[in-house]
Amino acid sequence: MPNLKVSDVTLTFGGLHALSGVNMDVKAGLITSIIGPNGAGKTSLLNCISGFYHPTSGEIHYNGQRLTKSSPHQVSKIGIARAFQNLELFRGLSVLDNLMLARHQNLSYGLLHALAFFGKASRVEAENREHVEKIIDFMELEAYRKQTVGNLSYGVQKSVEVARALTLAPQMILLDEPMAGMNIEEKEDMVRFIFDIKNEWEITVILVEHDLGVVMDISDQIYVLDFGEVIGSGDAEQVASNPKVIEAYIGEE
Amino acid sequence: MTYFFQLVVSGIVVGSIYALAAIGFVLIYKSSRVLNIAHGQIIAAGAYITYALTVWCQIPIYISFVLSMIVTFFLAMSVERIFLRRLIGEPIISVIMVTIGLMSIIDGLIYLTPFGSENFSFPAFLPTEPVVFAGIYISYTQIVGVIITFLLIGIFSWFFKKSTVGISMRAVSDDQMASMSIGISVPRVFGLAWACAGLTAAAAGGIIGNITGLNFETLHAFGIIVFPVVILGGLDSLPGAVAAGIIMGLIQQFASGYLDGNFGLNGTANLLPYIILLVILLFKPHGLFGTHEIERV
Numbered sequence: 001m002p003n004l005k006v007s008d009v010t011l012t013f014g015g016l017h018a019l020s021g022v023n024m025d026v027k028a029g030l031i032t033s034i035i036g037p038n039g040a041g042k043t044s045l046l047n048c049i050s051g052f053y054h055p056t057s058g059e060i061h062y063n064g065q066r067l068t069k070s071s072p073h074q075v076s077k078i079g080i081a082r083a084f085q086n087l088e089l090f091r092g093l094s095v096l097d098n099l100m101l102a103r104h105q106n107l108s109y110g111l112l113h114a115l116a117f118f119g120k121a122s123r124v125e126a127e128n129r130e131h132v133e134k135i136i137d138f139m140e141l142e143a144y145r146k147q148t149v150g151n152l153s154y155g156v157q158k159s160v161e162v163a164r165a166l167t168l169a170p171q172m173i174l175l176d177e178p179m180a181g182m183n184i185e186e187k188e189d190m191v192r193f194i195f196d197i198k199n200e201w202e203i204t205v206i207l208v209e210h211d212l213g214v215v216m217d218i219s220d221q222i223y224v225l226d227f228g229e230v231i232g233s234g235d236a237e238q239v240a241s242n243p244k245v246i247e248a249y250i251g252e253e
Numbered sequence: 254m255t256y257f258f259q260l261v262v263s264g265i266v267v268g269s270i271y272a273l274a275a276i277g278f279v280l281i282y283k284s285s286r287v288l289n290i291a292h293g294q295i296i297a298a299g300a301y302i303t304y305a306l307t308v309w310c311q312i313p314i315y316i317s318f319v320l321s322m323i324v325t326f327f328l329a330m331s332v333e334r335i336f337l338r339r340l341i342g343e344p345i346i347s348v349i350m351v352t353i354g355l356m357s358i359i360d361g362l363i364y365l366t367p368f369g370s371e372n373f374s375f376p377a378f379l380p381t382e383p384v385v386f387a388g389i390y391i392s393y394t395q396i397v398g399v400i401i402t403f404l405l406i407g408i409f410s411w412f413f414k415k416s417t418v419g420i421s422m423r424a425v426s427d428d429q430m431a432s433m434s435i436g437i438s439v440p441r442v443f444g445l446a447w448a449c450a451g452l453t454a455a456a457a458g459g460i461i462g463n464i465t466g467l468n469f470e471t472l473h474a475f476g477i478i479v480f481p482v483v484i485l486g487g488l489d490s491l492p493g494a495v496a497a498g499i500i501m502g503l504i505q506q507f508a509s510g511y512l513d514g515n516f517g518l519n520g521t522a523n524l525l526p527y528i529i530l531l532v533i534l535l536f537k538p539h540g541l542f543g544t545h546e547i548e549r550v
Contacts, residue, residue, distance in 0.1 A: 050434070051433075052430075052433070071433075071438065071440075072433035072434060072439075073433055073436045073437055073438045073439070076433070076434055076435060076436040077436050081434070082434045084430060084431075084434070088428050088430040088431040088434065089428065089431060090424060090427045090428055090431060091427070091428075092427065101420065101424060101435065102435040102436075104417055104420065164431075164434075164435065165434070167435075168435060168436065
């Protein structure tokens with residue numbers, strides 16, 4: 001059953017075609033990777049899915065629900081979370097507060113409960129805290145819990161991005177180059193996290209990544225973009241042997 | 254010495270109203286980076302709505318004061334919805350031009366009403382005898398005005414620190430992309446920022462109207478003094494706006510109390526705030542409490 005369906009999506013900025021006629025089926029419970037050279041339109045595609053851009057034409061559906069014109073906050077409420085390529089964190093807050101803030105957008109108690117911090121409010125608050133601690137634990141961020149995000153190393157901030165997306169308890173998570181700028185150890189950890197996100201947390205993953213070794217290893221399904229068009233798709237073997245893909249990456253002989 | 258304290262008291266009274274007026278300005282700038290040139294006009298509109306409700310509709314002033322805050326709340330919200338919502342993502346200079354246009358429109362509308370040319374004053378609803386405390390005179394209107402001002406500032410500070418809506422407003426001012434991705438509706442936050450700005454502006458207008466009477470020129474000047482106040486406070490800092498408001502009030506009172514009429518000087522009360530602003534900005538270009546951008550290279 002296709003979980004996310006991108007049909008014939010075109011995105012233009014003036015005369016520039018960022019995406020033209022992109023079709024993509026993302027199946028629930030799998031890791032789908034989008035690869036391609038710089039400027040191929042990978043991030044534009046993620047932006048269309050998460051509502052930061054609206055396609056010029058074409059449709060995006062998620063479990064039958066139309067996402068084409070949704071705004072980012074609506075997409076996030078539907079259960080599609082996103083981690084950004086360039087860090088978008090609340091830099092002045094601690095790791096814990098960054099995550100709690102994300103969690104807070106889904107509060108279900110009213111003002112009166114909140115004022116008295118009684119009954120439902122304190123229960124929900126405790127549940128939220130528990131959930132956030134579970135994610136800190138999972139992403140191995142315990143050492144940084146109380147530290148200000150802006151002071152952490154780039155690699156750790158990347159992990160915090162992913163952790164914040166997880167905090168929203170999504171069904172699907174969009175990861176935009178989560179390993180860029182990381183050292184080898186951090187990369188290995190991130191690969192393990194992504195695996196666990198899929199297997200243990202049963203969250204569908206869409207991954208944009210430049211490290212082809214990693215992509216070939218962990219993806220169930222790969223889409224290759226070049227100049228805004230899908231030039232190949234399938235599993236790792238199919239993509240690796242696709243002449244068009246080889247051409248885009250290595251050039252013509 | 255009594256004279257000195259008299260000046261301190263009136264400085265704090267005036268300054269706290271500056272602070273209240275500045276809060277609205279800071280709110281809009283903080284959340285959406287828009288310099289709202291029309292803020293003084295919103296303050297004036299708030300004052301006139303309070304007067305119209307009190308005198309023309311015969312509503313008790315306590316109720317009409319709250320009513321005018323509510324009306325201005327929705328008025329400012331619609332201004333954002335109609336004029337500014339479609340400018341999200343446009344260059345900031347176009348947005349500022351729109352607020353300049355708004356200023357002219359509201360000015361024009363006010364000139365159409367009697368408020369534009371005539372002076373009005375609120376009927377006295379508090380005892381007119383001033384309170385005398387250790388030789389310092391202070392009127393009941395001033396006392397009530399200051400109490401309301403600090404009450405509102407307190408409520409707003411609490412709102413931004415603790416409430417979910419307040420926290421999401423701060424989140425948006427920190428990082429819009431991140432806020433959207435965690436499910437905050439940024440347009441709604443902008444609308445709310447304008448609405449809250451309208452509410453505080455109406456309160457400031459109502460209080461200033463009660464203390465000085467309703468004169469369009471005075472209210473205009475009041476709107477202009479908000480600029481040095483917020484720049485001094487650092488544009489995006491609420492505590493900064495409060496501190497700067499009171500500093501401004503004190504400077505003005507001292508200038509008019511000690512300098513004007515002496516040493517052949519006149520009108521320093523209007524000039525000195527700007528001179529001191531310039532000097533402070535020389536040493537602290539981000540204002541007293543403004544965000545200092547540090548970029549890691």
